[in-house]
Amino acid sequence: MAQALAESRRGLGRTSPNPPVGCVIVQPNSGEVVGRGFHPRAGEPHAEVFALREAGEQARGATAYVTLEPCSHFGRTPPCADALIAAGIARVVVAARDPNPQVDGRGIERLRAAGMEVTSGVLEAEAVRQQAGFRARMEKGRPHVIYKYAMTLDGKVAAVDDAGQTEANGAVSGPEARARVMQWRDECDAIAVGVGTVLTDDPRLTTRGVPGGRDPRPVIFDRAARTPPSARALREGAVVVTLPHADASALASVGVTILPAATLEEALRGLHDLGVSTLLLEGGPTLASAFAAAGLLDEVRAFVAPKVLGAGLPPLLTPSRPMTEALGLEIYSVEVVGQDLLICGENKVQEAAGGRPSELSAL
């Protein structure tokens, strides 16, 4: 299954609105891998189909490892459960059930009804994490929102000069951490910043240094449509989220997709409709705090640098609340990345538990 997850990873950031899926077919006696496949993008065949093609006649009697329950319905492609049955696969090992209401256990039932042995839940947590965007789409009707930041060991993402301005000079984390962020850009559908970042830094928001990498869709939260039409982030596919009454005609005239929204929830629904399943917040504390206050932060990826700063800008600025009401995270990995430590955690609290009003007007 670890190999199937590695296959699946190859499709990360390319499959929306479909999930990334990997499949490996193994001869049960020799243990030999006879077929591999991953879902490369929506409209193209599913992982199982590629793996079965490669396996050919060797699929008969073999075991298929699939990171997501094989589909049971006719979508843009015929059901994979049927393909596995037709190929004579004897046993299927599934990492995670498909939350799609059109599947949701029916794929597994279909395989079992055909006399196949099916095991489910193998390396499920990792599979579910890979499919977080697809699952948020299915279960919440909105993208999976990830906040990444780099802070000092005393919790500061940036220095603040005497005028209260954030200092741009002096990176918190090392080059390996920045390379890892590029990998995430490659794997996420879209990347969000606030208009302040655009006006100050005019970033490209591209993926650099990742072999075969592709750029995420830039999303700028900009209530008053102040983004200059010449901003470097406004490449093909760029989205600017504005308040409904904002005059965004200058941006629209240069081909930018304008997404009017009164709240963050509306903005996320709009991004969902544009096919965005995973949204990486790179816009700093103000943007992330708005999502956090609205209960819309699903995952945190925090680099911790080996230094202490003193006064500075913290990762989140949301209004104060008692420590007992802090948002609990489930830490799923701790890793040394160059000189820094990377701590990743998920918000497992149901969305209903969070949620203050999330007026877009603060951004």
Add this chain to the structure above:
Amino acid sequence: MAQALAESRRGLGRTSPNPPVGCVIVQPNSGEVVGRGFHPRAGEPHAEVFALREAGEQARGATAYVTLEPCSHFGRTPPCADALIAAGIARVVVAARDPNPQVDGRGIERLRAAGMEVTSGVLEAEAVRQQAGFRARMEKGRPHVIYKYAMTLDGKVAAVDDAGQTEANGAVSGPEARARVMQWRDECDAIAVGVGTVLTDDPRLTTRGVPGGRDPRPVIFDRAARTPPSARALREGAVVVTLPHADASALASVGVTILPAATLEEALRGLHDLGVSTLLLEGGPTLASAFAAAGLLDEVRAFVAPKVLGAGLPPLLTPSRPMTEALGLEIYSVEVVGQDLLICGENKVQEAAGGRPSELSAL
């Protein structure tokens, strides 16, 4: 040497002004440990003496592993180098050199002059860390200062209520982290808080739940001598640091040691003279920030809890400076402690590099 370091650890917090030292004697052919010892407290024999006693005749031709260079001078006890030679030890493995100007390589020279094979620098980093208090005493003439705190993944040590007051309810870290802090209290000579903590919480500052544990010396930073004579921390050995002109007669009359000091440096020199080699800062951000601003923070032990809070109190409040001037730490351990992560790092920068004026009047 790992076993010798474990022996040494048994003396942590009990040996000041001496260093903690451990010694293990091994038969070179069988690899059998024939003697173990650690220095239990100043005035009692050194680790080598206990280990040699246990080894008896088996010391002849054996290898001695010692965490600190054997002493070459007559102090309260005769030189250990001579004892090793007299016992017929063939080889000595040393973790770290003794920075004491009365030793400083002379112990090793003495052993070599007697025809012994001596290896130095084995597991040196861990030994040096164990001996940090002794080394600060020798090299800086002041205690080794450790700041411990527990913060959320967004860098907050406490919530702040609407009036800007720190909220006492709601612990940041879990019970395993708190148990670890008790272990540190047992291992440190003294524990420091500000008078604010005493007035608000009236803590006991004792070591609880550690088998054979002993209480550290409480040190209260209290410029105006506002500590009530009835404060629970004012047990035997308690020290209150005040400004020189403060009227501390009420405290002195109940037997409290008053340490007048105009600056933190003076206070640390005073604690040094009282035999304090390691000082654990538990007083929160205000106290720790004063030490950090003065360049007097030697080590950081930070628990990171799996939660994010938003607005709150950060671990350090020192005046803002550019990120490029953040204090670099050398991380020496990252460990999972219950639900929390523990990150420990040392300040390897020379003291001269830090250092703003450190008036005690801020505390």
